[in-house]
Amino acid sequence: MSVSVPSGPMRYEADERGYFGETWGGRFMPEALVAALDELTEAWREAMADDAFVADFERVLRDYAGTPSRLYHAERLSELVGARVLLKREDLNHTGAHKIRNVLGQALLTRRMGKTRVIAETGAGQHGVASATAAAWFDLDCTVYMGAVDTRRQALNVARMQLLGAKVVPVESGSATLKDAINEALRDWVASVDHTAYLFGTAAGPHPFPSMVRDFCRGIGDEARAQCLEQYGVLPDAVAACVGGGSNAIGLFTAFLEDEGVEIHGFEPGGDGVETGRHAATIHAGEAGVLHGARTYVLQDEDGQTVESHSISAGLDYPGVGPQHSWLSAAGRATYTPVTDAQAMEAMALLSRTEGIIPAIESAHAVAGALDVAKRLGQERGPDATVLINLSGRGDKDMGTAIEWFGLGDAEEGPEADLEQVEADAATGPDTEAQQ
């Protein structure tokens, strides 16, 4: 779009004003929040340059959240697909997902800024639980906005947040789901900005959130890259992550952006299939627009009204996406491919049965897509071809969905779905790639 986009290491970074590739991102926000966003930008920049802050962050990640997460060689899965499959075990982090990295970073920054209260939005509750956790640890007041539809569907996560000391506010407006919770959190923030920090849950939203959240999550990729080199002496041939708002994906990808030989794959929620219109494959099927403060791909109608997204995975069910992903896609550095609900659920069962790891359905999207990449690379380059997948979270939270999908949970009856078939199917050729 412009010739002045930098090349080299800065090519994929945002400029001073928060634009990636001059177009994506930015800060489309009420003036009332600009001072707070400026203050946050300033504080984040200073903090990242302050060795003491970085050391504090690393310490809390290590001692409390349990990082570095393991890089795990999934041997049975590798055998099935004919290439080396490595899983970055973010599911073993405290609270069970990569999200703890982001909230601990933001909460540490909140303390540094002298604020005493945090707010957060949440969809199914993962970011809300993570935020409540960080708030408990740092002794901050915490209010979580959650769509009223979601508070009723996810009473367990509501309870978790309450037990952790957070106040959960059900949001009745709009579609009463995640995007409305974001709107409501922003409304709170407009009124409370002097003492309140907004812990945004993904690498989207207005500048500096996309860059700041990425910085707090980039340990995923930095660790994985070093672990892969150390454990296997090579860089991976491809890295893969699921993309909702995009925090885990950008946290993984960042370390590999300059490694030109490494394929970068983001897998978007394809829902019932992109062709049905019931999906959340924002980059693949959305159009450029502005949502929640950033220019990015958005699922929208002809008039620019946001369209409801659909995914079996609550954490990916968002009609926008972090602007850096839009840029990485537009710039051709990363490939974003939809994975349907059915493909993700099959991958969930496959990983469970072959490796004893029940992934979050979000992460199962990455597994499903990455296994096809692995099959292709294995065919092209042999069994040492290496695909590194970010296992962004564990699936405990998703058992309700799995019960419905597979007909599980009744010991008298046994599962309805033929789970035996899953392994057999997995051994056959690429399919998600072929479908695109």
Next chain:
Amino acid sequence: MSVSVPSGPMRYEADERGYFGETWGGRFMPEALVAALDELTEAWREAMADDAFVADFERVLRDYAGTPSRLYHAERLSELVGARVLLKREDLNHTGAHKIRNVLGQALLTRRMGKTRVIAETGAGQHGVASATAAAWFDLDCTVYMGAVDTRRQALNVARMQLLGAKVVPVESGSATLKDAINEALRDWVASVDHTAYLFGTAAGPHPFPSMVRDFCRGIGDEARAQCLEQYGVLPDAVAACVGGGSNAIGLFTAFLEDEGVEIHGFEPGGDGVETGRHAATIHAGEAGVLHGARTYVLQDEDGQTVESHSISAGLDYPGVGPQHSWLSAAGRATYTPVTDAQAMEAMALLSRTEGIIPAIESAHAVAGALDVAKRLGQERGPDATVLINLSGRGDKDMGTAIEWFGLGDAEEGPEADLEQVEADAATGPDTEAQQ
């Protein structure tokens, strides 16, 4: 009971026939299983002496289960009680509890013995999920026996096991709970013993299970002891764990048995209070007897019929206890104290709110009891007094119980219980100790 109990390092070990202190433990089992138990004893002894096995076990624990688990300084909690509180973060292990250590050890041994199928009993489902996980990883057939009452109460864990590829068999006999699941698993084993290993879920049962399960869990204490010395330069003044069957407790205690200055505390499920009869405080309130193959403390009536136990925590709700604990109690090396449901739930809320860690209710028993020990030791020895608690598992599985207990989960209403009060209460003097 006998003068020939060895002193010194072997004092707390079982003899050749599986007796601790000549009386506790043993093997009260059908002859049909004796060959299998002998074979298992032999295989376990050989394996523990085989560097390759030990290295394999350590590797799978590290790469897959995520050990060594962190030793975490709970600073806010420490401040509240006036002593240093350290938490051994077994909750961050794969599948969320210490139990993965035991099943990985037993599954590895199963493979070494050339068997292709495992069976397991489970109460609420924790050991069943762990067993199904290990079976998936080692590609073993897996059948889990679970009381029919429990399969209905814990459909989520039934689903987990099924997703992992295990068959879950509901047991209708007796009280249709854990002890009956054990009976049924033993019945299966009698008929299938040539190709099947019984992955027993705790450090109880006939010889060699109490010693073998301890060996597979003792990494908890070995790691914690080394971590405490390395991180703080001292041994703890006291160590604490909850005691159901006793695997996590013996796994912690073993490393400290010879450290005479270290107090060893087991906390038993006190249910509604020992005086009500509705509890599972086996050592504190049971009588010596034989249950599931071992002589140990048992909750039983005048005729030696097992009495139903009660605890808010399914994982502690067992009328027997590992025989080594009976011996440690009888020998005066460890102290076993009941913690009521109410005390445990209060500790659950306290840890959640102060540290952002939702513990398993099992583990919350240890926290509740240990905090009182910490208060006493803090008063006696000052704030450097160190209490090391095994946080045996995470509380995700217990949110249903927490919702009922505290009236959580409704975002419109907010929690019923006054959780604010919890922190204030915690700062006051010892109470569980005083109540004994």
Next chain:
Amino acid sequence: MTSTSTAFATAREEGRAALVGYLPAGYPTVEGSIRALRTMVEAGCDAIEIGLPYSDPVMDGPTIQAAAQAALDGGVRTADVLRVVEAVAETGVPTLVMTYWNPIERYGVQRWAADLAAAGGAGMITPDITPDHGGEWIAAADEHDLDKVFLVAPSSTDERVAMTARESRGFVYAAAVMGVTGARESSSDLAGPLVARVRAGGDVPVAVGIGVSTGDQAAEVAAYADGVIVGSAFVRCLLDHEGDEAAGLDALRALTTDLAEGVRRARS
């Protein structure tokens, strides 16, 4: 079209503040919103803001959200908004569109500016665009001679207030409280100083909004501001009489009259 500043100039000449009234287009229907807005013009509004209903209105409180959502549910489209603009602008009163950014970007900024100008619109109020991220809009507005009404807030730095005053045309929208739209009991202490800071930054008129619902409040604000913006209170008139258009219009008329008196009695 004329810049809204003419309405402020007229009011200033009359020694009073201007009354700026807001309703979303398409509530209860497109035609109904036209009748409502014309009623407000007739009863004394000096300028009109027409809201473009949007799915994700982060600056709106529950009242405006409810009406805008109903308009969307009723099928209102961007083009309908232009129709409402045209119908209101015909009255001669300066007529602005208040809109979040994405529908405009989607419509095409250039095309929008042209069509808005052609419909007789005076310009646009952009709650989620600040001048430093509004380059494309500023260019298009300048080309089509449209007002660019940006917001300032109590939290804005002096530097940003000055920048906003400089980049605005028509007037500057001063958000009187830290918070979203919605009627409030008392107007804020923060508004006066904020208006003063805008004035220090240039001579564009300053209107104060967010929270005014009575003539007395309007009078209070009019004492220090060039204009008083009222939104949620007007919307409430319609919401409270849903299904009874005549009653709704009566309520609108009564409120406008009260507010118009308010802006007039301020300086006396």
Next chain:
Amino acid sequence: MTSTSTAFATAREEGRAALVGYLPAGYPTVEGSIRALRTMVEAGCDAIEIGLPYSDPVMDGPTIQAAAQAALDGGVRTADVLRVVEAVAETGVPTLVMTYWNPIERYGVQRWAADLAAAGGAGMITPDITPDHGGEWIAAADEHDLDKVFLVAPSSTDERVAMTARESRGFVYAAAVMGVTGARESSSDLAGPLVARVRAGGDVPVAVGIGVSTGDQAAEVAAYADGVIVGSAFVRCLLDHEGDEAAGLDALRALTTDLAEGVRRARS
């Protein structure tokens, strides 16, 4: 009391196997179980095993579990078992108690042995005690001249079979299949070799149990064993006629007759 071995000796003299029948005490009631056991004696059982109902019967299949649980629910106590022993032993048939260990430990092993002997019991079958962990019981039994019936299984090593044969008195209980109690279609291939192994270990009689429910099966087993033990099939007679004692006793009588014929036709 006499050792059960006398019953085996008598049978051997008659050129046949002994029939050993099992029922739990207290099902359907204490008195009912006495009447049932006496019926079995009258109809041809050579020895009787009386089950002591226990909460955690790991060796029992569903049939025996159901009856024993009903007995427990009905309030049967350890002392009641002695009463049943006494009533059955009065008939002159050797009468053993079959019990899991904990109730005995709880009763007091010495006291139990004394009371069992006093009640006329011949001894005890201990499914969860093997001789190597049964020291206390062995001592008490020896003191009170009681039979100690231990079990062997197809999985037992030769060494253990020999040890068990050596330590047993009365007879050795050979579990014919790897599995718990319960009627089965066909008796197992494992039983014959197992019996042979016991015989190699000593001259104590060997009875085979687990799975026999018909005269034909009994005949099959009687071809190679000194005794045929039947449990679940008897229990089933009672369970199938719950609430109709006469019918239950008729069924017991018919089954006993059939089995007694079976053990007699074996060697012909």
